[in-house]
Amino acid sequence: MAEVRQHVVSVIPDDEGKEKFKKSSDVAFYRRQMQGPNLQHRALLDTLVLTERGARLELLNPDTQTKLLLSLSPCKNDTVRILIDELQPIKARYRVPDVITGELQCEQLRVVRQSKLCVFLSWSSGRHQICVWHFPFRLEILCEDKVMVTFNSRSKLWFETLQDPPSSSSHGSELPEDASLWKETFRQFVDVKANGPSSVGSDLSLHGFSHVFGLPEHADGLQLRDTGDGDAYRLFNLDVFAYDLHRRLGLYGSVPLIVAHKPDRTLGVFWLNASETFVNVHYRSADPQDGETPRLKRRRREPQTDVHWLSESGLIDCLVLLGPGPQQLFKQYAQLTGYQALPPLFSLGYHQCRWNYDDEADVKAVDAGFDRHDIPYDVIWLDIEHTDGKRYFTWDPVAFPDPSGLQRHLEGKKRKLVVISDPHIKVDPDWSMYREARDGGHFVRNREGEIYRGSCWPGESSYLDFSSAHTRAWYSRCFGLGKYKGSTSSLFVWNDMNEPSVFDGPEQTMPKDAVHCGGWEHRDLHNLYGFYQHMATAEGLVSRSAGLERPFVLTRSFFAGSQRFGAVWTGDNVASWEYLQISVPMLLSLSVAGIAFCGADVGGFVQDPDPELLVRWYQAAALQPFFRGHSAKETKRREPWLFGEEVTARIRTAVQQRYCLLPYWYTLFHQAHTCGLPPLRPLWVEFPTDQSTFSVDNQFMIGGALLACPVTEAQVKEVKVFLPGSNEVWYDVHSAEEHKGGRTLSLPVTLDTVPVFQRGGSVLCRAAGGASCTADLQLLPLSITVAPDPQGVAEGELYLDDGHSFSYRDRKSFCRRRFSFLSDRLLCRAAGEGETFECDTVVHTLTVLGLKRKPSSVIVHVSGAKDLSAAFEFLESCFTLTVKNLELRVLTDWEIEIR
Incomplete structure (x- = not known):
């Protein structure tokens, strides 16, 4: 408790x-x-030089005669x-390394026309152009x-x-x-x-855009607000x-x-700088502004968003992603910074976590509680108290005398253990x-x-110092089974406090x-610190398995590219309805940004x-990607069965439905891993021309097939759900009732109601039956739900592999x-060629x-077999056909005909 109080006090005004x-x-x-003047560079x-990688030229600041x-x-x-x-x-100057995943494949530029005023450069067969204006310098990108x-x-x-220090020995004493x-x-x-002040900055105007997103992590709405009203x-x-x-x-x-979006274009601006950075956003209407040039006034027939980036050090490294649609943009960004790692299925x-489970007996009791109450789970977590005096890679000898035995106990039930590993090392x-x-x-x-x-x-x-490759390699070796005493291959890792958190440091860092x-000064790479620990930890777990097994690492601190190493959560939230509500746009913002x-944290970390x-x-x-209950040690225990049978039953239902939907989630993560599409999506990603979706952030799409609108207010009897797409149909997943899109639905709700709708035109695979963990889930048959569009057509995909290795x-x-x-x-057919995976998974229900x-x-x-007539049920009240006892192998080509 004293430690918690110290932590709380450290973040409030003194x-x-x-x-x-x-x-x-x-x-x-x-x-x-x-406050400084606008410097018209x-x-x-005449210094323009075309190269194999594009072009370069000089810029001049007339006031200082500085050349860039x-x-x-x-x-x-x-x-x-x-x-x-x-x-x-x-x-x-510091250039951010390791974030962009490889050498960019550049195209050659050619000069289209040039005058004293400007030069037009073209590439991509003339589809795209860059116009560089002489004075004042500006650069236009044309599509x-x-x-x-x-x-x-x-x-x-x-x-x-940069400037030379006044004195090499004083290091700032003689200024x-x-x-x-x-x-x-x-x-x-x-x-x-x-080396003195070294900040950089620039602005960009995004023409025709009035909705921009991104810049996680902030506890705010999905759409970025105009910053003219504050910080x-x-x-x-x-x-x-x-x-x-x-x-x-x-x-x-x-x-x-x-990420900026309008009905006919999605584009991104990626400012690759790891120092402290500020971003001002200003939305401009289509009306001309005082003081604008005639050229800008003519362009004012459409709205505009101005984005001003300011960073403390480094250089200007700005990448503009031209889309044109959301799917292309997500892929472009993933090609730059890396695709989401394919997580192990478990x-x-x-995940069940608390700061802290007391000892081995406590862990085993909680584990048994899930079985006793028929609630599936896969992972139990240990916070800092599991160590010997907060020394990471150690175990408290009294509370955890046999850690490998504890892991074997969990592994016998096909479950895992996660432990914390922070970046600070006790002196x-x-x-x-x-x-x-x-x-x-x-x-x-x-x-x-x-x-x-x-x-x-x-x-x-x-x-x-995780920025050092030498240090990262050493740290990775610390996870080896021979080095990390008491660990086994079923132990995984949580990186916390890696902003880094320093209780007595400036701004607690x-x-x-x-x-x-x-x-390099810490100012140059501050925002990379947690990224590098995450990288080193993930590499350590991969090396531990000789490169055979996928790691799982959760990190609190992250940067662009952290998706390559594992998972992220939104930190120390509070048990209140407002924090539940804000979790939705926070996770959507993270998803949009890769x-x-x-x-x-389910339930809120504190209170x-x-x-x-x-x-x-x-x-x-x-209904969200990473699913973990977590609470601080001063809170009351909150395992799901401690609040009475009615609460337990509702939590059990939510968790069981999550497990039933895991075949779909796993397929979505394969898409993220290969195409860059996030599993959790704002509505506008799936409905890019429907402007009524652009500002919605209390509901979301899970892939392209499911729309979810979780209830996030107390004691409500009705919620309003917007169903996009005037040409779409939506089916309530619980009642099978059909609804037309392009309207807002008033839906009565009870505490058992979770508004989820399947989109017409989709085919969805679920696990049929109950499981205690994901390993059991892989043995279950599948249930397929077809939701036809108005033309009676639907499509879907299923991805399968062993769930844990790199064999895929x-x-x-x-x-x-x-x-x-x-x-x-x-029809069930192969979606690719040359795939070698064998499994006995069958479809049981349609x-x-x-x-x-x-x-x-x-x-x-079934190909090569005699046609069979299947028994079925048809509910005329909701126009639903159900066919059971099919036993059709997923890997076999087959079709089911409805006559």
Whole structure:
């Protein structure tokens, strides 16, 4: 309790009313850029050089005579990279490594026309063009002769050049006249900048767009708000306990991606910078503004969104993703930063966590409780108290004397254990891991060159420098079974506190003038810290299995590309209806920005939910990608059976329905892994031309087939559900009732009601029967539900593999089956070629919704076998056909004919 209180107190205003965390007005580089003059740079068109990777030319700041180098790289996936660096820096500026997954395949540019005013460059057979204007410098990106994006449209380009320190020995003690630029103070903390102010920034105008999304992680709505009414969106990873809602303060992770959407185009802007970053968003109507040029006024026939990026250091590395649709954009972004890792199947089941389960007996009792109450689950978790004095990779010898035996007990029931591993290492010279890290040079250092020390759960701690490949390799080896005593292959990992959290640090994180390998300041790569720990942990689990098994790692801190390593959750939320409500847009924002395996703590991490809130949270979270109950140690115990049989029954139903739907979830994650499509989708992703969907963030699509509108308010008797698409039909998954799209449905609800609708035109696979965990689920037959569209057509897909290994990748050991419904026939066929996976999975039940006539017979055709007549039931009240006892192998071609 004392530790919790310390943590809570550290994030609230102190007695002087000073807040723990900065507002944008508290940040010097933000003030300089916002209050400074607009610097009208010149593009020196006579320096233009075409290269194999695009083009480069010089920019000149007339006021300072500073020259910058602009590089333009059009890529073959309809992405444009804009890179601006100093022409002659005194030393290299930080370029974010390891986020972009490979060398970009660039196309060659050609000059279309050139004058003293501008130069037009073209690529992609002339479909796309870039126009660079001489003065004031701006850069327009055109698609089929229409301007989509203007870079530096309002002359916000800002680039502070690096400077030599005043004294190589003083490291800031002898400051120049403009000393405030070299040293910044916030509360009692002093930040010394080794090479002076080095911030960068620019603005972009997105023409025709009035809806933009992205920039996770913020506890706010899905659509980004106009920042003219307050602080900018801040991207600076922080440990914010019980964070305030509807604020733009940066939370645990950062993805500097904005996605803009309008009916005929989706595009993205990815600002690849890992330092503290602010983003201002301003929506402009179609009306001309005072002071605009005639050219801009003519363009004002459509709305516009202006986006202003400001970063503390690094360089300008801006990638514009041109879509044109949501699916193409998601793929373009995944090609840049990596596809979502295909998770092991068990990780899509339910996870039970608490800070902390007391001992081995407590873990076994909770595990047995799930079986006793017939609630499936796959993973139980241990927080920091499982260790020996907060030393990670150790076990409390009293509470957990036989950790490998505990894991074997769980593995005997086909379940897993997850333990926490934070980035801080207790300063303890008697501990071998501390000595190894110290002697191996694996710790971050302070600006004086000594090992940096800060306070966290163990007390005085040092922090591993995960930006070092050498350190990551060492850390990965720590997960080896021979090294990590008491671990087994069924142990998986949770990275927490990796913003990094430093209880006595500025804004409860690491000082920006701490030094990483290569001499880089922490300010340059702060937002990458958790990304690198996540990477090292995932690689450690893969190495532990000799490269055979997929890892599962949850991280609190993240950056663009973290999707390659595992899952993310929304941190220390609160047991209140408002936090349940905000979890939906928070997860949608993460999904839009590529972090597809995401979830929020069920029930709220702090405070105690009442039974109604707990039930509603389970119902909502069962329809979201990562499904974990978690609570702080000062809260009351809240295992699902502790609130009475009615509550237990409702939670059991929600969890069981999650498990029934896992074949569909797993298929969706395969799509995310191969195509970049997130399983959880805003409505506009599936209905891109329907403007009534653009601002909806209280309901969502699960893939393309299911629409969910979880109940997130107390004691409601009716909810309003918007069913998009005037030409669509929707089927209530519980009643099978058919509804036309393009309208808002008033739906009566009880505490048992979870509004979910299957989209007409889809075929959905579920597991038929009950299971105690995902391993049992794989043995169950399937149930197929066909929901025809108004033309009587439907399609769906099923992905299967062994659920845990890399055989799907290395030996193509998987299968994809396509189900097509047309002319009252359901066909099962292969969806690919050369696949080698073998399984005995069968289809047991077929349900066809919206069938307008009673069939006379149902005939099953199997290749190479005699046709069979199947028994069926038809409910005229809801026009539903059900065929049972089919026993049709999924891997066999067959069809079912309804006569």
